[in-house]
Amino acid sequence: MKLLCSIFLSLWMATAAFAGMSGHVFPSIDGGTLNTGDWAGQPVLVVNTASQCGFTGQYDGLQALYDTYRDQGLVVLAVPSDDFRQELGSAEEVKEFCELNFALDLPMTDITHVKGTKAHPFYRDVAEVTGFTPRWNFNKVLIGPEGDVIGTWGSATKPQSAKITGAIEALLQ
Template identity: 75%
Template sequence: MTRTLFALALTCLAALPAQALERFTFDSIDGGTIDSADWAGKPVLVVNTASRCGFTPQYDGLQALYDQYKDQGLIVLAVPSDDFRQELSSAEDVKEFCEVNFGLTLPMTDITHVRGAEAHPFYRWVADTAGFAPSWNFNKVLIGPDGNVKATFGSTTRPQSPPITGPIEKMLGARG
């Protein structure tokens, strides 16, 4: 019964018309803004993160994924959020924590809401178009080069696992 419902849900989701990414801006942890218009034609993995979570060690995998594919066009965007009460109190603290503990160089936003009424417009768009809202820290949204949500992943899916790298490699191969 559960498999049947899951298959039906996937079929219904696949039948929905694709709605390409709208233009969004995020406040960058480094100052300035991050503009989704710069993502055109590139795959993007957007991950809501937190510094004090059991999944925080995934920062290593996110950085490794970014290092491996960035020259081919992959963007990995970390979106620190305190929606699950596990983020540090300021963007400056988050930036320092990530640099010192993980050597992060991938793009990061300022601390951002990812759920509910205060969710960033990007996350509201993902909820509206893909029916996905983060249920915990380190949930992942894969946006294709065409600007559509291609897949979503929960916290337990590691950044360098085949469910994530497989589609990314296909997207990057299609660009070449």
């Protein structure tokens, strides 16, 4: 019984910690919602994306990263945004574009604000905790299993870079 209580308490604390930084609900591009709290205990790479950006080819790297590490627990969350005026006109267009051109099957939100006064609460919290705000598309935020921000990277850092994979692998050990 004591072991069961200890396990429950550990899971509850991990969930509570994750909820403190990253228990955020996003509208899903597939309908419904995506609750980052459901991924408590797992690393989550959150990337603001755009379909008409010079960095859009990074979708291939994001999918490859997800394919490589998803069985070990990594979640890669794509957050399409038109804050930099490079996203398609609707979530349906974004979804179709990503499926046809990149065969994406990673979780994806609906088109979402990532900066400014309309920024999603996740991005406001990241900015408050770290000072990091996306300055362009394909900025990356790695959230650790306990809900803390492990690292942030700009557009030029490729998803499969040693910086990102090293941080992910350290969390998965």
